[in-house]
Amino acid sequence: MALCGLSSFSLFSFLHLALLASFCFAADPFVSNELRVSYITVSPLGVPQQVIAVNGKFPGPVINVTTNNNVAVNVYNELDEDLLLTWSGIQMRHNSWQDGVLGTNCPIPPKWNWTYQFQVKDQIGSFFYFPSTNFQRASGGFGPIVINNREIIPIPFAQPDGDIVIMIGDWYTQSHTALQTALDAGKDLGMPDGVLINGKGPFQYNTTLVPDGIEYESFNVDPGKTYRIRVHNVGLSTTLNFRIQSHNLLLAETEGHYTIQSNYTQFDIHVGQSYSFLVTMDQNASSDYYVVASARFVNESLWQRVTGVAILHYSNSKGPAAGPLPPPPDDIYDKEASMNQARSVRQNTSASGARPNPQGSFHYGQINITDTYLLKVVPPVTINGKARATINGISFVKPETPFRLADQNKLRGIYKLDFPSEPFNRPPVIDISLINATYKGFIEIVLQNNDTTMQTFHMDGYSAFVVGYGYGNWSEDSRNSYNKWDAISRCTVQVYPGAWTAIFISLDNAGIWNLRSENLDRWYLGQETYLRVVNPEENGETEMAPPDNVLYCGALKGLQREQHHSNSAASIFGGGFNIFTLLLALFTAIFISG
Structure with a gap:
């Protein structure tokens, strides 16, 4: 006999059962993640700087879940300042307690941990997480979220041969605290120092604009295969035009909704936006190909160095990428080109989303x-x-x-x-x-x-x-x-x-x-x-109650208990757990082992 896939009992199992119990009796599976947010030193643009890493990585790891999963994310704040993570695009049905912004959550103090618990109810698609306080996103702390369709729900295209996540964004070599100080003094942020692709600087496509020794991202692909490429703009304020040399971008999904599939040679991705493209490796691989993210709606001749360049490497490639980058859009003769592109992004009303029936337009008009x-x-x-x-x-x-x-x-x-x-x-x-x-x-x-x-x-x-x-x-x-x-x-x-x-x-x-x-x-x-x-007639069904581990701050800070870190169950629960759940888990574990 097993409970939620557990067939034996151990001390490790016991410590986790208390956290899992509230989810295990539900019909939908439980997924657990642990994120440790800390500082590391890297040199994405050739200058050593302190960035915010998640589990020692910059950007952070993928949170990979499936529609309707119950998700617990235990976040350890190893910074020297308060921290909140927010989940861009995750709708937190009736559960704004887990949203991760200052209007809904008290921040996690330094050296504390806190467990977010939410359900990705009726959602699919491409999203990302990031720190929402103290300008910290300017130093990193972000990572992708993938919500997969349930197996019984078809996707509206052939199953891709692989999944590639690309996080693009403008980047400053100054720390987030220095940028904060500049804004507090009434200064503008000014031109970014570059654009990063997956936390790395540009490939040296130009020896004047890109110095030697910059580590760049490379995506390894096989000829003839089609990949789902999920692109997120996690930058501060710059719209970026995304393109892959000699390849078409077949738009398939954006922020949880399947789109009418249209081909583009380049695409504007604005700050905070996420898109999925299907890209077929249909070139002859005489060389590698450029993957480009360049600044838009600025003086592009002055902003040339604000360009991210990665490499698309075919397994049968005959040499490195060479020559000029594929050109950006030319708006001189068509001022509405980008807006018309935005208008062309339309919902696939015949495709199923998270539910088994086609979603349709809902007749919203x-x-x-x-x-x-x-x-x-x-x-x-x-x-x-x-x-x-x-x-x-x-x-x-x-x-x-x-x-x-x-x-x-x-x-x-x-x-x-x-x-x-x-x-x-x-x-x-x-x-x-x-x-x-x-x-x-x-x-x-x-x-x-x-x-x-x-x-x-x-x-x-x-x-x-x-x-x-x-x-x-x-x-x-x-x-x-x-x-x-x-x-x-x-x-x-x-x-x-x-x-x-x-x-x-x-x-x-x-x-x-x-x-x-x-x-x-x-x-x-x-x-x-x-x-x-x-809901003026709230009866406990349309909005969840505060979680047992809720943090208190501001006018309610006197209600907050001190958090003690140890090997006890209390530390796993972020300083506030339900003893009934713990006893229930213990009873269940004994029953199983018997």
Whole structure:
């Protein structure tokens, strides 16, 4: 007789059973991960620097799970400052307690560990994790997440011969703390020092731009085979154009939704976005091929060195890559080329996703809109002598007490529910103001970018239908251009400078969820808010209770118990475990061994 695949009992098994017990009796499998976040020294651009590694790796390891898995991630903070990991795109159904941002979680103090527990309910696709506090993503701490289809659910393409993860992003040789200090002083981040591909610098395609001795990434492939290539832009603020010399990119999935399969020779990937491409190795391998990620929407002649270059190496290659890089897009004669490319990313409405039945469009275009929020961003402004970024004139303050935890403990004055639904003609302010969203409402959010830089926005807890893009100021007439049939559903969307992007969201996921700029500098300077989505008839079925190991901070810090690390079960549980679960696990283990 076995419980959750365990056929014998040992002390090691006993220590883990207490953690697993709450999951094992459910129908869906349990997956456990341990992430140790620490500093290491590397030289990705030829300059030794301290980066944030996960399990000693930069970038961190893949978290590989399957639809509906129950996931536990025990995170050890081995840094010298607070840490939170967030799970970009994982929807945390009815469980914002595990979201990993300051509005929903207290940070993990240095030398502590904490176990995130959540279910990847009805999700598939390509995502990533990263540290959400103290500008730490600028020093690393990120890694990929893969959610596979269940075996009974077919994928809408032939099974690829391999899976390749590529993490691209702009990079500075300054530490995250130095970059923080610059922003605090009102300075701009300036031009990045380069672009990394999987934590490595560029192949020396040009001896003037790339010095000797730079370690570069190489992807080994076999001729004739097709690979699923998952690309994530984990950078700070730079849109990157991704391309592979002489190869087509067949778009197949983005952030948990299968797309209509279209071929591209190059593709713009904005900060925080993730895509899957199917790439067939159909060249004659007379040489290796360049894999390129170069800066977009900047003065590209000045930003030449901000280019990542890796190598695609066929097993029968006859020599190294040579010659000029494949060229980037030319927008001189087609100003809307990138926006039209974005419009071409459409949902495959005939493909199954996480469930056995085809997902369809859900007829989202026929649902009545219950609220409209026009959210306007402008270049940073000065408030009380400090440079700040705003949405609708509000610059968000990082909370000291998580909002839902404050609700549970009946604290008042922690936040306001008065976020404006449109820009007001008034001086900007610094505040903690949330959107008072209606549970099971269907809202329209228009993101109006009157800043001079490309912006990307991310919505935690949800996927949103991206129904429209347009240059100029949005108006009600703009709705005439919306895609109301097969708009892609995703969690991270770009907003072009001097333009707007419109999204629809069905508010069926109770909790408090972060809406933020994914541009790290704008986020740090206050360009975010939260949607408070609370069921007024909450009965314990639409929103989970706080976990047993919840951390306390801010106004509730007096409730936090000290965490003692030892070989005991307590340390495994991050300092707060349910004794009933432990006893149940012990009883079960004795029963099995008997």
